[in-house]
Amino acid sequence: MPTVNMNVNGEAVSGEVEARTLLVQFLREKLRLTGTHVGCDTSQCGACVVHVDGVSAKSCTMLAVQCEGADVTTIEGLADGDALHPMQEAFRDNHGLQCGFCTPGMIMSALDLARRNSAPSEQEVREWLEGNICRCTGYHNIVKSIMAGARAMAAGQGG
Amino acid sequence: MPKDGIGASVKRKEDYRFITGQGAYTDDIDRPGQTHAVFVRSPHAHARIASVDTGAAAAMPGVVKILTGADYAADGLGGLPCGWQVTGKDGPMVEPAHPPLAVDRVRHVGDQLAVVIANSAAEARDAAEAVAVEYEPLAAAASIEAALSPGAPQVHDEAPGNLCYDWEIGDRADVDAAFAGAHHVTRIELVNNRLVPNAMEPRAAVAEYDRATREYTLYTTSQNPHVIRLLMGAFVLQLPEHRLRVVAPDVGGGFGSKIFHYAEEAILTWAAGKVARPIKWTAERAESFVTDAHGRDHVTVAELALDADGKFLGLKVDTRANMGAYLSTFAPCVPTYLYATLLAGQYTTPKIWCGVQAVFTHTVPVDAYRGAGRPEATFVVERIVETAAHEMGIDPAELRRRNFVPADAFPYQTPVALVYDSGDYEGTLAAALASADYDGFGARRAESEARGRLRGIGLSAYIEACGIAPSAVVGSLGARAGLYECGEVRVHPTGSVTFFTGTHSHGQGHETTFAQIIAERLGVDIDAVEVVHGDTAKIPFGMGTYGSRSLAVGGSALARALDKVETKAKRIAAHLMEASEADIEFADGQFTVAGTDRSVGFGDVALTAYVPHNYPIEELEPGLDETAYYDPANFTFPAGCHVCEVEVDPETGAVEIVNFAASDDFGNVINPMIVEGQVHGGIVQGVGQALLEGCVYDDEGQLATGSYMDYTMPRADDVPSFTVSTRTTPCPHNPLGVKGCGEAGAIAAPAAVMNAVHDALGSRGVSRIDMPATPARVWQALNA
Ligand code: FES
Ligand code: FES
Numbered sequence: 001m002p003t004v005n006m007n008v009n010g011e012a013v014s015g016e017v018e019a020r021t022l023l024v025q026f027l028r029e030k031l032r033l034t035g036t037h038v039g040c041d042t043s044q045c046g047a048c049v050v051h052v053d054g055v056s057a058k059s060c061t062m063l064a065v066q067c068e069g070a071d072v073t074t075i076e077g078l079a080d081g082d083a084l085h086p087m088q089e090a091f092r093d094n095h096g097l098q099c100g101f102c103t104p105g106m107i108m109s110a111l112d113l114a115r116r117n118s119a120p121s122e123q124e125v126r127e128w129l130e131g132n133i134c135r136c137t138g139y140h141n142i143v144k145s146i147m148a149g150a151r152a153m154a155a156g157q158g159g
Numbered sequence: 160m161p162k163d164g165i166g167a168s169v170k171r172k173e174d175y176r177f178i179t180g181q182g183a184y185t186d187d188i189d190r191p192g193q194t195h196a197v198f199v200r201s202p203h204a205h206a207r208i209a210s211v212d213t214g215a216a217a218a219m220p221g222v223v224k225i226l227t228g229a230d231y232a233a234d235g236l237g238g239l240p241c242g243w244q245v246t247g248k249d250g251p252m253v254e255p256a257h258p259p260l261a262v263d264r265v266r267h268v269g270d271q272l273a274v275v276i277a278n279s280a281a282e283a284r285d286a287a288e289a290v291a292v293e294y295e296p297l298a299a300a301a302s303i304e305a306a307l308s309p310g311a312p313q314v315h316d317e318a319p320g321n322l323c324y325d326w327e328i329g330d331r332a333d334v335d336a337a338f339a340g341a342h343h344v345t346r347i348e349l350v351n352n353r354l355v356p357n358a359m360e361p362r363a364a365v366a367e368y369d370r371a372t373r374e375y376t377l378y379t380t381s382q383n384p385h386v387i388r389l390l391m392g393a394f395v396l397q398l399p400e401h402r403l404r405v406v407a408p409d410v411g412g413g414f415g416s417k418i419f420h421y422a423e424e425a426i427l428t429w430a431a432g433k434v435a436r437p438i439k440w441t442a443e444r445a446e447s448f449v450t451d452a453h454g455r456d457h458v459t460v461a462e463l464a465l466d467a468d469g470k471f472l473g474l475k476v477d478t479r480a481n482m483g484a485y486l487s488t489f490a491p492c493v494p495t496y497l498y499a500t501l502l503a504g505q506y507t508t509p510k511i512w513c514g515v516q517a518v519f520t521h522t523v524p525v526d527a528y529r530g531a532g533r534p535e536a537t538f539v540v541e542r543i544v545e546t547a548a549h550e551m552g553i554d555p556a557e558l559r560r561r562n563f564v565p566a567d568a569f570p571y572q573t574p575v576a577l578v579y580d581s582g583d584y585e586g587t588l589a590a591a592l593a594s595a596d597y598d599g600f601g602a603r604r605a606e607s608e609a610r611g612r613l614r615g616i617g618l619s620a621y622i623e624a625c626g627i628a629p630s631a632v633v634g635s636l637g638a639r640a641g642l643y644e645c646g647e648v649r650v651h652p653t654g655s656v657t658f659f660t661g662t663h664s665h666g667q668g669h670e671t672t673f674a675q676i677i678a679e680r681l682g683v684d685i686d687a688v689e690v691v692h693g694d695t696a697k698i699p700f701g702m703g704t705y706g707s708r709s710l711a712v713g714g715s716a717l718a719r720a721l722d723k724v725e726t727k728a729k730r731i732a733a734h735l736m737e738a739s740e741a742d743i744e745f746a747d748g749q750f751t752v753a754g755t756d757r758s759v760g761f762g763d764v765a766l767t768a769y770v771p772h773n774y775p776i777e778e779l780e781p782g783l784d785e786t787a788y789y790d791p792a793n794f795t796f797p798a799g800c801h802v803c804e805v806e807v808d809p810e811t812g813a814v815e816i817v818n819f820a821a822s823d824d825f826g827n828v829i830n831p832m833i834v835e836g837q838v839h840g841g842i843v844q845g846v847g848q849a850l851l852e853g854c855v856y857d858d859e860g861q862l863a864t865g866s867y868m869d870y871t872m873p874r875a876d877d878v879p880s881f882t883v884s885t886r887t888t889p890c891p892h893n894p895l896g897v898k899g900c901g902e903a904g905a906i907a908a909p910a911a912v913m914n915a916v917h918d919a920l921g922s923r924g925v926s927r928i929d930m931p932a933t934p935a936r937v938w939q940a941l942n943a
Contacts, residue, residue, distance in 0.1 A: 018281070034187035035180015037411070039359045040444040044867035047359060075180035088178040092170055095836045099666030100177030101359040101411030107178065122880065129875035133867070135359045135412050136666045138843035138904070139875040141836055 006067045008033070009077030017064045023057075024048045026064035027074060035075040035104045039133070046132030049105035050074045056112035058131070075104035078111075087111050087149035096145030098136035106132050106142055114150035122147065164679030168832035172685070173670040182409045185363040185380050190437035193365070194223050196427060197283035198440070199273040199290045200449070201265035204299035204521040204860020205312060208263055208292065211273060216289035221282030224434050225290065226426070227273040228260035236429065239420060240394040242386075244637040245491040245517070247324035252517070255315035257485040259395070259422035265294070266314055266484035267522050268862055269449025274426050276438055299521035299860035303458055303479045306520045314484055314519035321519045323482050324491065328499045328575055329512035337473030337510040341464035345547035351535045352930045353456035353481065353854040354847075355870055356528045358665075360411020361447045366427035367437035374402045377428050381407040381693075382417045382663050383703020386640070388695050390420040390488070396429055400695075403428075407693040410665035414844070415527040416451045417665065418705045419488040423450075448865040453854055454528020456481035457494065457535050463508075463543045469551055469558050473510040476502055476539055482517050483524035490526045491517065496636050497532030497624070497706075503573035504540035505584040505620050505798060506562040511574045521860040527705060529844055529905040530623070537621040541910035545617065549921065555914070556592060559620050560585060566888075577624055579796045581888040582824060587799040588620055590822035594882045595802035603804070613807040613922065614817075617914025618800060621907040625899035626711030626795035626890075643790035644708070645700045646716035648677070648724050650783035652769035654762030655687040661701015662713035663693050666840075667901060668833040669709060673717055675829055676895070680721045681761055682748020699786055707899030710829065711795045711890065718894035719787035727783060728764045734775050735759050735767060795890045795898035799823035801842070803911035807919045812938030814850055814916055820882040821907065826890040826898035834900045838883045841904020847873040848905075849912035853931045871931070 005014040008031060015030045027033045027050070036059055039047035048060040051073040078085040087107050090096065097103040106129070113120055113128045120128065125143045134142060163169045176182050199211075213225040239257040246252070261272040273290055277283035300306035300314065306321040314321050338344060358380075365378040375398060381387050384405040391405075392398045410417060423440055431438050442450065458479045464472040480494035499513035544562075548555035563584040564571045571579040592598075600616050607614035627633070630641035647659040656677055664670060674688040691697055704713075725745055732750035733740040742753045751758040767774065768783040804818040821838060828834050851871040855863040864870040889896030909930060916932045917925070925940045 020281070028187075029189075032189075033180070034184075035182070037184070037360070038186075038441075039361065040867050042444065042866045042868050044872075045359065045444075075178075079179050084178065091178050092174040095171070095832050097174060097177055098668070098836060098840060099358070099360065099410065099412040100173075100182050101184065103177050104180050123876075126876040133359065133872050133874060135357055135414070135844070135872070136840045137836060138839035138841070138881070139873075139878060140839040140880050143875065143880065 002065055004064050004068055006069065007071045009073055019065060021064045022060055023062040023064050023067055024059035027059060033074050033076050037101055037104060039101065044133065046105040046109060047102050049108040049132065051108060051112065056109050075107060086152035087114065090149030090152060091145045094141050094145040094148055096137065096142045102132060102134040106134065110146040110149060113146065114153050118150055118154035120147060120150055163685035164675055165829050167675065167830065169671055169675055169685065169830055171668050171671045172674060173668065184360055184409045184411055185365060185378050186441045188365050188378050188408070190365060190367055193437040193439055194276050194278060194434060195280040195283045196430070196438050196440040197275050197280065197287040198271040198423065199275065199287050199292065201268060201270040201272065203265060203294055203296050204268050204301060205297040206265050206294035207297060208261065208265060208272060209295050210293045212291040213273065215291065216275060216286040219282065219286040219289055221278040222275065222286045223278065224276045224430065225273060226430055228258060228262035231258065231260045231429070232262055236397060237395045239422060239425070240390055241486040241491065242488045242639050243492040244639065245324050245326055245495050246637060247326040249325060252324035252491055253315065253318040254486060255317055259425045268860060269523060270484065271422055274430060276430060276434055301521050301856040301858060301860035303481050303518050303520065306518045307479065314521060318519055323517040323519055325516050326495050327512065327514040331512045334473045334475055334510045334512040338464040341472055342467040343465045343551055345463045345543055345550055347543050347546055348460050349538065349542060350929045351455045351457035351459065351538055352848060354454045354528055354852050355448055355854050356414045356416035356451060356454055357872060358412030358414055358416055361442040361444055362417065362421065362423070362451060363441040364424050364427050365437060365439045366431035368431040368435055370435055374404065375428050375431065376404045376406065377424060378406045378408060379424050380410050380417050382410070382413040382665060382705055383701065384663065384693055384695050385661060385701045386703050387420050387424060391425050391428065395425045404696045407663055410663065413665045414529040415454065415531055415705060418703065419452055419526055444867065445865055449523055449862055452487045452524050452526035453483065454525065455535060456525050459539055461539050461543050463547050465547055465551065469553050469561050471506055471508040471562050474502060474508050476513040478513065479516045479518055481520055481522065481525050483520060483522045485524050487524035487526035490524060492637065493527050493532045494535070498536050500575045500577050501533050501536035501622060501624060502540060502575055504537070505564060505622050507564055509574060522856055529841065530902045531706065533623040533902065534906045534909060537619060537906050538910050541619045541621065542913060545914040555618055556588060556597065559588060559618070578793060580793055581891055582796060582798050583886065583888050584620060584798060586886050587822040587824050590884060590886055591800035591802045591820055594822065594884060595804065595818060595820035597802065607806055613809055613919040614804070615915040615917065615919025616802065616804045617911050617918055618802050619907045619911035619914065620800045622796055622798040623902060623906050624794040625707035625797055625902065626791050626893065627706030627708045628791065629793055630790050641790065642702050643788050644702055644712040644716045645786065645788050646713060646720045647699055647784065647786040648717065648720040650724060650765045652766050654683060654765040656681065656683060657689045657691055658717060659691045659698040660713050660717065661698055661703065662709035663704045667704065667709060667837065668830065672710065672829045672833060673714065676714060676717055677721065683761060707797065707901040710895065710897045711893055711899045712789060712791055714895050714897060715791065715893045716787050716789035719789050720785045723785035723787060724783060727785065728761065730779055731764045731767050732759050735764070792892040795826065795893070797823065797825050797898040797900065797903055799903065799907065801907040801911040803915040805912065805915040805919055807916070807937060809941055812934035812941065814932055814937060816846065816879050816912065819879060822884050822886055823900065823903050824886050824888055825900040827887060827896040828885055834885065835883050837900045838904045839881055841902060842881055842908045843873050843878050844905040845908025846878055846912055849909045849930050849932060851877060851931050
């Protein structure tokens, strides 16, 4: 079995994986980082979104071995101790989650958007979320959360 | 009122774990020594199982055990039970056996017939593919129409003509007589499209067996763990409750689809006893599509009789409803008692008849999905009312006003069994029209026309029966269970509180809402309150969460338990202050002797209850821990009005929702932020039904929409933001005055959207378009 090495949430990790092991399986099953979720089998729902080298990626659609040497950030890596990331804070303040299952993927996608566009419009947020499905919130409050989170990040509260 | 009490938009207590990735969903659970299960499922809609050969599969790497339908049958255990018996015109419904693993016949694509247990999920998957099943494919009946046609393939031998029941409510002759005197009759035919609930968390389960205690534990994605324990323990596996624990941890959405007792739960629990190791199963999404109970799937013809002034004289509704291949837990009541009883809507229609034929087909079982029967009823009523308004040249809002049950007519007995408790339908209509700027629609339509677009506006004045349910009433209608709720308030020695509720939160925010009620009532800080749900080992009992019942029934149980806590605490306070119990007043966390400044805090009383050194022990038990069971006196009747405005591009057939406004009456509101979120989510599921989602089986019974590539889930850019508000008429018969809000959006929205679409297309001569109104359908209708 191949060994894969990567940086996950700032820590060097390595593990033996089958060649067919997906990144999401490596994160969930080997590293027990279960905040990253699996909601589909066709790369449609975005519950599995993490950052690979700073860019959002669907971890169900990458092999673990593809991430050799990469920097991977998961939802567990966002908060600084007890201090939540402003985007996390924005989801709570704006009731941007209900069951919470889509939420890690939503937040990781939102972060990528906010880093590219510090003041996204409602339409820009809605289009950006093309790859993330939420069945609970009707998106209304997710959109509000992301706009607020992006503003907070731009105001220098973190990034 | 404390700042975090009733009526405040308190930020949710549960959010921290979800936004930091610390939620604990079933698939996140790993037990020591855990194995993994994969089910062998039928690729055919209908086939005889000629043989199942597990030999090669059993020899594959990592395989622990393979169990088949024959193994299950050999253990003499039960089939999956149905929780509701409907009695039709010709007697009780046909209730065919539902073996959790098929033995000789499979009846829908996805029907399971064996389970492979291996050390890893990948090994189990590989071995499942190596199980050699010899099928003799049989002809399938994959739709209502096909199943009812002469000579149709039979789903169950004991259900001739594939009929489960033929049921009716109301006096047909009476209604015919009302039609005889009508000035105008409006007739519509409609399809309520089949939907796949698609909670984002796929169903999953982990089962384990402890040899030392002979205790089974099942972690499962359920909305009602006690119901699963009861059904699975008593009817399927014959395990006593004290040796069966069911845990529903964090659950990623349900919408009804996680109410039911599914085969996988029973098979995993049974198999865990055999292998004596924990077993995990998690559905892949493709598997969810062919095993989660689907929703809706009605075909209906309806007629409304009106007099010259537009007063409704009578309503006739003839519906055929798809049950799928087997009866799921609550399936029979959905198109009867949760549907036909709502056909009065918000109106005084004096005569109503409804006939329902429930039909078996070679498809996944159909059961409750968000709204369950009530969206179907609302769709019939609100589509036919709107159509009648257009036909008679009366403004649709005005026609509704002429027929509303007036605000002073409550309690109001409808002709279809229900007694509405309270409401103000004119009020919610007026509020919704104002926030939708109904009066300005003409100008907006003209502006759209100038751009070559077709604009339409549609109303949906819905009603639902929630707070399910008064046990005696539902018992008389065939329910095999009572539908009360249980709550236990445990005050700890230092005055903090744990509340154990039999309801289950899978997105609804109970951990916050219930804590607000406790904070308000006991005057404790909301952070000193913990809400526990979802574990049969911790909570005395519970019927779970569905039918917008958690607050109306579970919250009422909480209120009753708090009454008991207060009563006992007052006795302790009276003792501490050497006063008479009758003189003790309780407010803001302080017990006061009336008319004096003598008082003692809630925390001191709690401590005294548990440290009873100076205590009237002969008269008063120590402790401050009270349990209440609450059985509602009636259903609750949330109602309101949703208004949708659409713009259609005739070149492409694309429908865009340009505005959506809602005014809802949910009775008293505990947390407005959470209520609004529930409405938003419901509306989008309703919009999904109206414009995007349609579950399609081909004639052979293959599911053509079995993934997110083919089944169109609403995405963020399919919908707008919404304008939602509430108006309150408190529920008069429960202690909190609440009605429930979880299903309203999904109930109201489809009719509002489709009325708007029909309004937009009406000028082009289009009179009928079925859901989902996809661009292809709209374009074809415009170019027919
Ligand atoms: S799990 Fe659905 S996109 Fe990755
Ligand atoms: S919060 Fe439940 S799926 Fe988005």
